[in-house]
Structure formats: structure tokens, C-alpha cells
Amino acid sequence: MHNSAPPNNGHSPSEFDLPVDEVSCQHFVELVTEYFEGALSARTLSRVEEHLVMCDWCVTYVEQMRATIASLRELTDERSPEPPDSVVAALRSRRAGGA
Amino acid sequence: MQPEPAVAAARMAVSDEQTLAALRAGDEGAFRDLFARSYPMMKRVARSYVASDAVAEEIVQETWMAIVTGIDRFEGRSALGTWIFSILTNQAKTHSAREKRAMPFSCVATSGDEEPAVDPDRFQKDDDAWPGHWATPPRPWQKPERRLLSLEARDHLKAALSQLPDRQRLIVGLRDVEGHSAEEVCNLLGLSQENQRVLLHRGRSRLRAVLEEYLDAADV
Numbered sequence: 001m002h003n004s005a006p007p008n009n010g011h012s013p014s015e016f017d018l019p020v021d022e023v024s025c026q027h028f029v030e031l032v033t034e035y036f037e038g039a040l041s042a043r044t045l046s047r048v049e050e051h052l053v054m055c056d057w058c059v060t061y062v063e064q065m066r067a068t069i070a071s072l073r074e075l076t077d078e079r080s081p082e083p084p085d086s087v088v089a090a091l092r093s094r095r096a097g098g099a
Numbered sequence: 100m101q102p103e104p105a106v107a108a109a110r111m112a113v114s115d116e117q118t119l120a121a122l123r124a125g126d127e128g129a130f131r132d133l134f135a136r137s138y139p140m141m142k143r144v145a146r147s148y149v150a151s152d153a154v155a156e157e158i159v160q161e162t163w164m165a166i167v168t169g170i171d172r173f174e175g176r177s178a179l180g181t182w183i184f185s186i187l188t189n190q191a192k193t194h195s196a197r198e199k200r201a202m203p204f205s206c207v208a209t210s211g212d213e214e215p216a217v218d219p220d221r222f223q224k225d226d227d228a229w230p231g232h233w234a235t236p237p238r239p240w241q242k243p244e245r246r247l248l249s250l251e252a253r254d255h256l257k258a259a260l261s262q263l264p265d266r267q268r269l270i271v272g273l274r275d276v277e278g279h280s281a282e283e284v285c286n287l288l289g290l291s292q293e294n295q296r297v298l299l300h301r302g303r304s305r306l307r308a309v310l311e312e313y314l315d316a317a318d319v
Binding site for chain 2: 014024025026027029030032033034037039055057058060061063064065067068069071072073074075076077080081082083084086087088090091092093094095096
């Protein structure tokens with residue numbers, strides 16, 4: 001096995017990213033965020049990917065997590081209020097040469 | 100989960116030097132643009148310190164007044180955003196002290212809120228056939244046309260987000276709602292990648308669980 005990249009791509013592993021032979025479902029749900037962030041050790045990532053090949057339920061969990069995140073993105077309020085008049089006035093007085 | 104390219108590009112379009120020059124010259128257009136772009140993030144950060152949206156909005160307004168009146172004093176030793184952020188947090192802390200609230204980041208970032216991502220009862224125990232595997236697995240969510248979630252489910256999600264513990268709400272807000280990158284959030288808040296990830300994980304896990312409960316009940 002040749003892996004010249006630093007383990008975890010330089011990230012420090014979380015308490016859940018331990019060397020294991022197999023990732024269980026209960027373990028996977030704690031690793032899912034690191035999985036999305038690309039922060040798992042190479043070894044744990046392999047175990048996670050092996051698990052997801054075999055476990056439709058955890059695939060469903062991943063889809064639910066993705067749907068949750070995508071829905072959060074829709075919550076953004078694109079409209080910002082106008083700046084307060086007092087601040088605009090202070091800014092304008094700069095143009096007029098005031099401090 | 101990267102921000103859309105347009106959003107990220109807009110944020111990077113104007114350099115610190117250009118912005119600083121514009122503010123010093125009293126350029127209203129540049130100011131309004133910066134105000135609008137920064138507002139969601141500034142309000143979220145302010146809101147993590149205080150108990151109401153109204154007070155958070157006040158903090159942001161006070162911050163901008165301090166920026167505009169104090170811009171000549173900015174010496175450029177730090178990035179403009181860092182300076183703005185430090186004014187914001189100082190204003191927020193003043194209000195927070197008045198409310199006698201604990202600061203959201205005053206204690207070690209990962210202390211407290213230790214609940215697991217999923218209720219352990221959902222998994223098989225050590226004496227079951229497949230320990231650690233799902234006992235009550237997640238069910239696929241019905242997807243209404245054209246939307247990931249119905250409007251009602253989205254309102255429920257919004258309410259659940261507002262009820263997260265302060266730090267989780269802030270991180271999920273900045274990362275997942277506003278689309279800031281992990282690096283931006285860590286730099287902004289002085290958090291390690293790992294600490295930021297732990298808060299993100301807890302917040303997202305809680306929100307998924309809330310949505311699951313809501314959607315499962317809606318199916319019945």
C-alpha cells in the first residue's frame with residue numbers, strides 16, 4: 001500500500017476516527033460530517049465506503065443529511081436591510097470633508 | 100458543500116485596499132454593497148451573543164457606525180474583515196454583558212452538548228444479531244415536486260435551527276445557510292477545523308433528527 005499523502009490530509013482525527021476493521025451504522029452516523037468534509041483518514045474512508053456499498057439504510061441517512069443541508073441553504077435571506085440613515089449620514093459627511 | 104461560485108466570487112471581487120479607499124472617500128455605493136454582503140454573517144454572529152434578533156440588528160448598526168466614524172484609525176495591520184469583526188464582537192459583548200449572558204465561545208468550544216448524532220436505541224445492542232447496525236433504520240423522505248422539502252417542513256427546520264444551542268446555531272448558520280467555507284468560518288471565529296466540525300456535526304445531526312421526526316409524523 002503506497003500512500004504518500006499525510007494521514008487524514010493533515011487533519012487531526014476526531015474521537016470517532018479510530019483504526020477499525022469495520023464501520024458499524026452507529027459509528028457511521030458519527031463520522032458522516034467528517035465524511036462530507038473530506039476529513040477522514042484514508043483507512044476510515046475506505047471502511048466507510050465499504051459500509052455504504054452494503055448498507056442501504058446508511059445511504060438513506062446520507063441522503064437525509066444532504067437534504068437537510070440543502071434545505072438549510074434555502075433558508076438564506078438574500079435581502080439585507082438598508083443601512084441606517086445615521087450611518088449613511090456619517091458616511092456622507094466624510095465626502096463633505098468631515099471626520 | 101461549497102458555496103455557489105457566484106457567491107464566493109462576489110465576496111472576493113473587491114479587495115481590502117479598494118474597500119478601504121472607498122470607505123475613506125465616503126463612496127456610498129461601495130459602502131451599501133459591503134453592508135449588504137456582510138449583513139447576514141454579521142447578524143448571525145451578533146445573534147449568537149444576545150437573546151433577540153432586534154438586539155442583534157442594533158449591534159450590527161452600531162458596528163457600522165463605529166466603522167464609518169473610525170475608518171481613519173484603521174492602520175491596516177490586520178485584514179479589514181478582521182477589524183470589522185473585532186468591532187462587532189466588542190459591541191456584541193457589551194450587549195451580552197448587559198443581558199448577563201455567558202459568551203458563546205467563552206468556554207472550550209467542544210464542551211457540553213455531548214448527545215450522540217442518533218438516539219442509541221435506534222441501533223442494535225451488543226446481544227443482538229448485528230450490534231451497532233440499525234434496529235430502526237431511517238426511511239427515505241418523500242420528495243414533493245421541485246422542492247427538497249415542503250414549505251411546512253422548511254418552516255419547521257427554520258424553527259429548529261433557531262432553537263439550536265448558540266454555537267451550533269452559529270456554525271450551521273454560517274456554513275450551511277450562508278455558504279461560508281470551513282476555512283472562512285475557522286478564521287473568522289478563531290476555531291480549529293476540528294472544533295468547527297464537531298459543532299457542525301452536532302447541529303446538523305440534531306436538525307436531521309428533528310426533520311425526520313416531523314416527516315415521519317406527517318406520513319402517518
